[in-house]
Every structure is written in C-alpha cells, then in structure tokens.
Amino acid sequence: MGVQTRQLSYRVGEGAATDEVFADPGAGAPDVPDELRDEIELLIGVSAAPGALSFSRLPDGGRLLCRAGDGRVQALHLPAGAPEPADGPLPVDAWHTPARGRRDTARRAGTASADLARGNAARLVPFLTDVRRLFGSPAGRPLVLAEADPRTVEHWIALACASLPGPYARALTFVTRTTRPHDAPQQILGIGPEADFDREDPETLAHLYRVHDGLGGPGSPPGDGRDDWWARLTARLWLAGVPPEPAADGAGPFALAPLWRQVLELDEPFTAEGDVLPPQVLRDAGLWQAASAAGVLAALVERLTGAAGPAPGGGSPGIRQLATVCRELHDSGAGEAIVEPLALALARRRYARAYADGVLPREEDLGGIPLSDAARRRLRAELRDTWGPRVEKDLAQRLSGPVPAWAGPLELALFLGMDVVDRGADAVAAALPDPGQGAQAVALLDRLADPALDRRVLDRLGAPASGPGPERRRRVEDLLALAAARPQGTWLERRLEYAPLAVRFAVATVQLRSRHPAPGDGPAGGELFAALAAREAVPGGRGDARTVRELWAFVWPDGGPDRTEVPTLLGACDSLLLLQAGGGEALGAWLTDPDRFDPLLLDTATRLRTALGLDPRVRATAELLVAVPALAEGRISLREAVHTVPRLRRQAAPLTPAVDEHTARNLAVWLARTDLAREPQAMRYLVCQAEEAVVTEYGRCVRRHYDSADQLITLAGNHVRTASLFHLWFHADEQRTAHWERMAKNLCEEVLGRAARHMDDARLAAVAARLRHDHGHTWEEAWNKWLARIRR
Structure with a gap:
C-alpha cells in the first residue's frame, strides 16, 4: 500500500487547573501511531496560538504541517516516505492557495519580503547568517523572532526559505507564533510580547537562542556575520528587490558564484x-x-x-x-x-x-x-x-x-x-x-x-x-687595453657568453699573454691566431667562416701574416676558411714560394685549386703542384703531363725559383726514366718545347744516373738503349731549342762517349745495326762518324 496522508484536527485550550495547553483530537479522528501520538500532541500544543503556522519533523522522518485558528488546530500529517515534490509548495506556502512552489515563494518574497528587508536592513545580515548556521555542523542555535504580528514572522520565514537552497528550504522547521518557545523543537520560533520568554536574559540571548527582537529588546549579539558572504550577498540582493537564485547543480549549497x-x-x-x-x-x-x-x-x-x-x-x-x-x-x-x-x-x-x-x-x-x-x-x-x-x-x-x-x-x-x-x-x-x-x-x-x-x-x-688600416688597429689596441683593465676586464669576462667575437678575442689574448711575465711577451701573429682558434671561447672553431674572418681581422688589423706563418695557420684552420676570411694573398704567397714541399703544401694545393676567389696565377701554381706528384704516382701519363705541366707553368709565371726548380726537376726525372723512343710526343716536347730549366734538370738527372760506373757499364752492354739515347741526343730536328742542342751534345760526349769506351767492336756494330734497323742507313753512318770523331 502507498503512504497515506492524514488530515488531523485538534481542539486546543488550556487546562482548568494548569496553564498547560491540551490537544484533543475528538471522536472519529484518524488513528495516529501510538509512538507518534505524544510528539504530535506536543507540536499541536506549541502551535496553538491563533493564526500560527508551523512545520515540524517527526522522529520517524514524517512531517507535520499545522495551522491554528480559534480553539482548533488543523494539521496535515505526512508519514515517513511521503514524496516531497522538488518544485511543489514549500511548507511556508502550504496554506497559501495562490502560491505554487519555490518560484511563487520567490515572487512573493520579492514584494512583501523585500519590503520587510528594506525596512529592517540592519537585521537582515545577522538573520540570514543565523539561518545558514542552522544547517551547519554542528547546527546553530534555534532562532527566536519576536514580532508583534505573526504575519511579520511569516514574512521572515518566507524570506529565509526563498534565500536557502531548495532542499534546505524544504527542511527548515518553524512556528510563526508560540507562547511556549522553550517547549518548541523547531528551528525558527516566532513569539509575541505575551510569550513566556525572557527576551533580556543574557544567558538566553548568548547561549540558548539566537534572538532577533522586533519588539525593542536587545536581541542576541550580532556575532561575526561580517564574514558570512552568503548572508551579505543575499541581503544585498534583497535590499535591491532581487530574490536570490539557487545554486546550480554541482555547486555547493551556499556557493557564492550565482x-x-x-x-x-x-x-x-x-x-x-x-x-x-x-x-x-x-x-x-x-x-x-x-x-x-x-x-x-x-x-x-x-x-x-x-x-x-x-x-x-x-x-x-x-x-x-x-x-x-x-x-x-x-x-x-x-x-x-x-x-x-x-x-x-x-x-x-x-x-x-x-x-x-x-x-x-x-x-x-x-x-x-x-x-x-x-x-x-x-x-x-x-x-x-x-x-x-x-x-x-x-x-x-x-x-x-x-x-x-x-x-x-x-x-x-x-x-x-x-x-x-x-x-x-x-x-x-x-x-x-x-x-x-x-x-x-x-x-x-x-x-x-x-x-x-x-x-x-x-x-x-x-x-x-x-677595412684594414690604422683605425682597425686602434680599435683592437683599445679592446686589449680594456680587457686588461680592472674592473672592466672582469666585467667582460663574465659576459663572454653573448659578447661579440672581437671582445672574446681581446679577453682571450689578455689571458694568454698574462702567462708570460715580461710585458710584450706572449703569442702574436700566427701563433696567436692558432691559440685563439683553438680556444673554446671562439664559437664554431675550425668550421666557422665568420669566426675565422673576424679572427683574421683581429690578429692582423692592418695587414696579413708573413708567408712563413701560413703553415701555423693551416694547423689551426681549414685552408678554404682562410681563403674566405680574406687570407688569399697570404695563401698565394706561400703556395707560390714555399719553404718546403711537404704533405701540407700538397693538401692545401689540392683543396684550393678549385676554390672560388683564388688568384688565377695562384690557382695555376696549385694545379702545377698537384700535377707533379700525380705524374710520379702514375695518376697521369707522361703524354698528358708534357701537355699539362708546360701549360700550367706558363699560367703560373713568373714562377718563384723554388716552384720552378721543383716542377722542372720532377718532370725532368720522369723524362729521364722514360724510354722516349716509345713516347714521341714526350720526346718532341723535350727537344723542341721544354724550357731551359726542364732541359737543365733533365741533363742533371741523366748525369747523376750515369755517374755510377755500374750504370755506365750496364748502358754499354745494352745496344738497344744506347741506340735509343743516341737517336734522342743526336737528333737534328730543325725545331730543336738551342738549350736542348747544347745539352744533347754534352750528354753525347759525357755519357755515350764514356759508355763507348767500355764497348768492344761487336757491341759498337750492334748499336750501328740497331740504328739502321730503326731509323735507316743515315743514322748508322752518323753513329760511325761520331765514333770516329771521339776516338781521335
């Protein structure tokens, strides 16, 4: 069976012998559970004042709504489990037919209750503070509203309900008028001047109840309501005539945001x-x-x-x-x-x-x-x-x-x-x-x-x-002086992380030179360049063209290094970076006039010969330096070399003595070691085109080779080689150069003449026969005439 609501009606009055109020349900009244009878009659008794409205909670969870008239109290008993519609009439509105739900309460509060708030502005925040505390943990003390008219109390309660979150408004218990407040269990108690209640008793005001006295009494101390911002904001809205809106779902019951x-x-x-x-x-x-x-x-x-x-x-x-x-x-x-x-x-x-x-x-x-x-x-x-x-x-x-x-x-x-x-x-x-x-x-x-x-x-x-010059030198000298000064140098040292390169170089230079006791000592020129390039303070190290360019300008502000310093630079920096940094002139001076021909020179020439921005003469020199060992290592043929090397020597002219001698000597050595009878182009180059330096070096190579008696005897025993050399050196080409003609004549006398003295008639005849076989009778006759001449 569903839960049944009971309509109750009690006759009330005071007993003849005592002042206690009695409550008589009369014959035929609905049955009330025995365990609730005494509680209900108590609640009827405290709500018996004419015009009183009350709402109470029963021990079993039920609810009791009461309305008092002359000598009778009408009551509505809602047993435990009876539904509480979320938008139904609030208890304070239960006996007001026009009001339907919380919205109507708010609407009504927006008029009568708002007027009440404006007329009692000083009491508003303390009242709302105490209302909120009724639902605290622990719960606040019951409120006593002392008013001459019970309807005023009803307006206060309606204002409280319209201010509270919905579930709290439905849970608020009250009685708008009672003569027995000490017996009333509700949260808000309305009393008049006739109530049995000492409104001036300090113990009552401070510890038993929160008394809000509209009859001129002192009431309870206001407490610390200034800190209750829910009460303050709610009061602010009521004073403006705006009913407060309930907190949204999920927000706290007394959330301030709304x-x-x-x-x-x-x-x-x-x-x-x-x-x-x-x-x-x-x-x-x-x-x-x-x-x-x-x-x-x-x-x-x-x-x-x-x-x-x-x-x-x-x-x-x-x-x-x-x-x-x-x-x-x-x-x-x-x-x-x-x-x-x-x-x-x-x-x-x-x-x-x-x-x-x-x-x-x-x-x-x-x-x-x-x-x-x-x-x-x-x-x-x-x-x-x-x-x-x-x-x-x-x-x-x-x-x-x-x-x-x-x-x-x-x-x-x-x-x-x-x-x-x-x-x-x-x-x-x-x-x-x-x-x-x-x-x-x-x-x-x-x-x-x-x-x-x-x-x-x-x-x-x-x-x-x-640009290089006196101004740049002055700037470098000023930087060095600043880096050496104190405290300026210390300030610079602490900021090297984002200092320009020139400042970094100056600080590093001062630090390097400080290790040398004598003034003016310490690294300079190429040594300084290498030391600065190697320091971690220089960003980019060997691979940064901008760094190398600025380093070059710092070390040589108004010029460049001596060519003898270039190997030191190359030990610290790539040759291509030096070229990009403006070191082309120094590199060129060193390449074209090196102190020695070593792997560093060859490696540098190899890297620079295809580089952009290199002087054409220097480029030709670099290619020439690369071509010579290529010939010696067999990477290019002698046939190719006799075309390439002379061309490069012309393009690289004027050659310095060192390069001239080096390339001429290496080419001549290879020519001397080759059977030119099988290389007609090489032979024609040597006879008709070779520069005097090449011919001279060729002659020296041949002489050195045959200075050995063993080599000379070997030549004497080789009629084929002897015939080949005679044909080369005795060759009467019309386009032969004068310096070749002189050198060839001398070699015939000095080498072949000596070799002939070690030959017998048979070997000499074998040479003549080889010449006749390879070149004809004319060369046989020339050999015999030459022999006759040197034997005189």
Whole structure:
C-alpha cells in the first residue's frame, strides 16, 4: 500500500487547573501511531496560538504541517516516505492557495519580503547568517523572532526559505507564533510580547537562542556575520528587490558564484559595504567569473586596487594580499581572462608608486603578480605612453653628467623598451675605457643587471672598423687595453657568453699573454691566431667562416701574416676558411714560394685549386703542384703531363725559383726514366718545347744516373738503349731549342762517349745495326762518324 496522508484536527485550550495547553483530537479522528501520538500532541500544543503556522519533523522522518485558528488546530500529517515534490509548495506556502512552489515563494518574497528587508536592513545580515548556521555542523542555535504580528514572522520565514537552497528550504522547521518557545523543537520560533520568554536574559540571548527582537529588546549579539558572504550577498540582493537564485547543480549549497553574478548585474553593484572584500572571499574564483560574465570585472578591479593600500587597513585587502589572491587564482587555473585584469591593475599601481619614488621595482617587489608576456608588453606600452617623454628628457640631460646619475632614467627606459636606451648604451660604452669613468660604468651595469643593455654595450665595444688600416688597429689596441683593465676586464669576462667575437678575442689574448711575465711577451701573429682558434671561447672553431674572418681581422688589423706563418695557420684552420676570411694573398704567397714541399703544401694545393676567389696565377701554381706528384704516382701519363705541366707553368709565371726548380726537376726525372723512343710526343716536347730549366734538370738527372760506373757499364752492354739515347741526343730536328742542342751534345760526349769506351767492336756494330734497323742507313753512318770523331 502507498503512504497515506492524514488530515488531523485538534481542539486546543488550556487546562482548568494548569496553564498547560491540551490537544484533543475528538471522536472519529484518524488513528495516529501510538509512538507518534505524544510528539504530535506536543507540536499541536506549541502551535496553538491563533493564526500560527508551523512545520515540524517527526522522529520517524514524517512531517507535520499545522495551522491554528480559534480553539482548533488543523494539521496535515505526512508519514515517513511521503514524496516531497522538488518544485511543489514549500511548507511556508502550504496554506497559501495562490502560491505554487519555490518560484511563487520567490515572487512573493520579492514584494512583501523585500519590503520587510528594506525596512529592517540592519537585521537582515545577522538573520540570514543565523539561518545558514542552522544547517551547519554542528547546527546553530534555534532562532527566536519576536514580532508583534505573526504575519511579520511569516514574512521572515518566507524570506529565509526563498534565500536557502531548495532542499534546505524544504527542511527548515518553524512556528510563526508560540507562547511556549522553550517547549518548541523547531528551528525558527516566532513569539509575541505575551510569550513566556525572557527576551533580556543574557544567558538566553548568548547561549540558548539566537534572538532577533522586533519588539525593542536587545536581541542576541550580532556575532561575526561580517564574514558570512552568503548572508551579505543575499541581503544585498534583497535590499535591491532581487530574490536570490539557487545554486546550480554541482555547486555547493551556499556557493557564492550565482550570488556574485546577480549582485554584479545590479545597476549599482558596488556599495560602501560591498567594497570591503577580505582575501578569503577574493580567493573564490566564482567572484571573478561572475564579474567577468556580468561585464563589471574592470570596475571590480578598479574598486579593489583603488581602495587598497600597501598594507591591509579599514577592512580592505592590501596590495600584497591582492597580489597573493591574484597568484592563487592563476595557480588554480582561473584563466587569463580572469587573472590578467587584476594582475595588470596591481602592476600599474606598483609601477606608478615606484616611478614617484624614482626606484623601479624588481620582480620580487611585485609579489609574484602573474603577468603573461602579452600582459607585460601591454603594460610597457601603457607606461611608455605615460612616462616616455619625461624619461627621455631626463636621461638626455643626465648623460652629460656623472655616470652614477644615469641609473634611474636608464633603468626606466630599459623597462619601457625605449629607443633612448641606444644613447645610454653609447654613453656607457664610451665611458668604460675612460680611466676616470670606467669603474663607475661597470658599477652602473652591475646595478642595472640588464642583459639587453649589456649586449648593446658589448656590440658597440666590439663593432669592427671598416677595412684594414690604422683605425682597425686602434680599435683592437683599445679592446686589449680594456680587457686588461680592472674592473672592466672582469666585467667582460663574465659576459663572454653573448659578447661579440672581437671582445672574446681581446679577453682571450689578455689571458694568454698574462702567462708570460715580461710585458710584450706572449703569442702574436700566427701563433696567436692558432691559440685563439683553438680556444673554446671562439664559437664554431675550425668550421666557422665568420669566426675565422673576424679572427683574421683581429690578429692582423692592418695587414696579413708573413708567408712563413701560413703553415701555423693551416694547423689551426681549414685552408678554404682562410681563403674566405680574406687570407688569399697570404695563401698565394706561400703556395707560390714555399719553404718546403711537404704533405701540407700538397693538401692545401689540392683543396684550393678549385676554390672560388683564388688568384688565377695562384690557382695555376696549385694545379702545377698537384700535377707533379700525380705524374710520379702514375695518376697521369707522361703524354698528358708534357701537355699539362708546360701549360700550367706558363699560367703560373713568373714562377718563384723554388716552384720552378721543383716542377722542372720532377718532370725532368720522369723524362729521364722514360724510354722516349716509345713516347714521341714526350720526346718532341723535350727537344723542341721544354724550357731551359726542364732541359737543365733533365741533363742533371741523366748525369747523376750515369755517374755510377755500374750504370755506365750496364748502358754499354745494352745496344738497344744506347741506340735509343743516341737517336734522342743526336737528333737534328730543325725545331730543336738551342738549350736542348747544347745539352744533347754534352750528354753525347759525357755519357755515350764514356759508355763507348767500355764497348768492344761487336757491341759498337750492334748499336750501328740497331740504328739502321730503326731509323735507316743515315743514322748508322752518323753513329760511325761520331765514333770516329771521339776516338781521335
């Protein structure tokens, strides 16, 4: 069976012998469970005052609604388990036919209850505070409302129900009028002047009940209702005639966000009382979200920061407390749209005060205000518009005075990102080398501790002069002097990470030379170049063309190295990088006139012969140096060499003696070792085209070879080789060169003449026969005539 609701009616009155109220259900009344009878009759008794309305909870979970008339109380018993419609009439409206549900209660409260609130503004916040505490843990003390008219009590209760979250409004128990408040178990008790209740008893007021006296009595002390922001915001809405909206599902029963949204949507959301917001309220992100949704976030921020001082006072939070709130909102993920307006307002206020004091605040002075990069840029732009002209004028005036006076306006200009900082950087860079101002300039830079300013100053110190010459040398010497000075050099050393290369080189050079006790000692020229290139302070090392170019300009500011230093440079740096750095002239001087022909020279020539930007004569020399060992190693043929080498020698002219002798000797050696009878092109080159140096070296090679008696005897025993040499050296080509003709004649006499003395007639005849076979009778006759001549 379903749960049955019981309609009850009791006759009430006072007993003849006692003052106690009796409750008689009369004959035929619905049965009431025995275990509830005494409780129901008690509740009927405390609700017996004419016109009283009450709502009570029974021990078994049931509910009892009562309405008292003259001598009779009508009651509605809702047993345990009876449904409670979420949008049905509230208990306070149960006997009001027109009202249907919470919306009607709110609508009615918006008139009568709002009027009641306006007429009792001072009592409103304490009353709502006590109403909320009824549902606390532990529950608050029962409320006693002392009013002349029970309908006034009913309005107070209706206002409470319209203010509370729905489940709490339905759970609130009350009696609008009772003469026996000490027996009444409800949460809110309405009494009149006739009630048996001492409204002035301190014990009663302070410990037993919360008394709200509308009859002129003192009532209970107001307590600390100022901290109950649910009560304060709800009261603010009632005073504006706006019933509060219930919290959304999922929000806490006394969530502030819906109330803030309603308050901030009022035409006048801020009052003198409403401006005083303690940090525990400000930390509620709901406040800021509601303010943002209502479009009054900026106004809220302005009110808060405008009223705040450096420290809390007058009930308002201080700037540091607001900064803490701002940081906590940021950390809780409230979002930039919520956090940034407050952060910017706090930062503006802090900077405005700092500018007035002439001291720019550090990051720690801002209390950790969470400013995004975009917010910082916006703040700087605003402050630049406000302060810019004054800062620029102030700095321009001070730059002509003592260095320490530059700090204030220069610091502001740096923070604001003003162009005038460049003038300040120029002045600081000019002051650093000055003996009288250098230490002050370092102190200024250390005080400002601004990497951007440091970089500007360093860039000016390390700016290269245009082109080699006296100006560049002076710049290098000035840098070296600055790096050696103290404290300037120490300041430079601490900033090598972002210093220009020239500054790095100067600091490194001073450090290298400091290891040598005598002034002027230490690495210089090629040795210095190699030492600096090897240091970790030089970015890019061997593979950075820009670094090598600037290093070259630093070590040789008005010229270049001696050619003898080039091997040292090549030990520290790639030849192609040296060429790109402007070392083509030094490389060319070394390639064309080397001290020795070693693997380093050959490797350099190999790498440079195809490089762009190389002088044509130097390129031809490089190719010539590569071609000679290629011939010796068989990578090119003699036939190819006798075309390539002469061409390269012409292109590389004028050859230095060292290269001339080296290439001529190597070509001549190969010619001397070759059977030219089988290489007609090579033979024609030697006879008709070879330069005198090649012919001369050829002659020397042949003589050295046959200086050995063994080699000479071997030649004498080889009639084929002897015939071949005679044909080569005795050859009467019309295009033969004069120097070849002289050399060939001498070789015939010196080599073949000596060999012939070791030959018998048979061998001599064999040579003649070979010449006749290979070249005809004419050559046989020439051989015989030559023999006859040398035998005389």
